[in-house]
Amino acid sequence: MTAVEQDRPLPPKKERDPIADALEMMVYGLYIIGSHKGSEVNGMMADWVMQVSFRPRLVLVALERDARTLENVRATGAFSVNMLGTEDADVELARKFAQPYYAAKVEGRPEDEAQRVYRKLEGIPYSRGRTGCPILDDAVAWLECEAEQEVAVGDHILVIGRVVDGGVRRYGPILSSEVTGWTYSG
Numbered sequence: 398m399t400a401v402e403q404d405r406p407l408p409p410k411k412e413r414d415p416i417a418d419a420l421e422m423m424v425y426g427l428y429i430i431g432s433h434k435g436s437e438v439n440g441m442m443a444d445w446v447m448q449v450s451f452r453p454r455l456v457l458v459a460l461e462r463d464a465r466t467l468e469n470v471r472a473t474g475a476f477s478v479n480m481l482g483t484e485d486a487d488v489e490l491a492r493k494f495a496q497p498y499y500a501a502k503v504e505g506r507p508e509d510e511a512q513r514v515y516r517k518l519e520g521i522p523y524s525r526g527r528t529g530c531p532i533l534d535d536a537v538a539w540l541e542c543e544a545e546q547e548v549a550v551g552d553h554i555l556v557i558g559r560v561v562d563g564g565v566r567r568y569g570p571i572l573s574s575e576v577t578g579w580t581y582s583g
């Protein structure tokens with residue numbers, strides 16, 4: 398059964414086109430990328446994440462140029478990848494990371510609201526890994542990476558990180574676009 402047959406509303410798009418539709422059929426894991434800078438920690442929702450080398454183990458994440466996460470990774474050279482489970486509680490947890498750190502990142506926000514920052518990890522239990530990046534207590538699996546390379550491509554920056562730690566707390570399926578129906582492609 399395809400995503401479209403599953404009675405899920407399509408994301409709003411003023412004009413749909415077949416290439417966007419095909420791209421949106423691709424399946425992604427839904428990850429929470431942890432980072433830190435100074436005394437602040439941050440988590441962002443990302444699905445453009447994949448392993449790109451066995452030896453050394455390298456993982457790629459594609460980041461928007463104005464993401465706070467990119468700023469943090471540039472400052473500390475580290476990021477974590479948190480994988481969640483597929484229960485409703487996992488979806489709700491993931492949803493908390495949909496906002497940007499800088500409210501102003503979303504176009505059209507009224508001026509007073511655009512000034513605020515979202516400390517998305519407030520109230521969410523986590524520990525700091527060996528890189529200092531947040532690892533969610535509710536993550537079923539996690540990786541910690543040291544950023545090795547940045548590649549500017551189109552409207553994103555590819556950050557390639559060497560995996561320096563990781564673990565599995567519970568084996569089983571992880572949260573993905575198939576579960577949430579949320580898309581970040583097209």
Ligand SMILES: Cc1cc2nc3c(=O)[nH]c(=O)nc-3n(C[C@H](O)[C@H](O)[C@H](O)COP(=O)(O)O)c2cc1C
Binds near residue numbers: 442445496502579
């Ligand atoms: C389902 C979904 C997947 C996303 N995947 C990515 C991604 O792979 N890379 C990215 O830069 N932004 C992605 N985003 C958007 C970021 O979550 C968003 O830009 C966020 O503001 C960045 O957070 P930060 O500014 O706190 O770092 C995605 C959003 C959603 C809803």
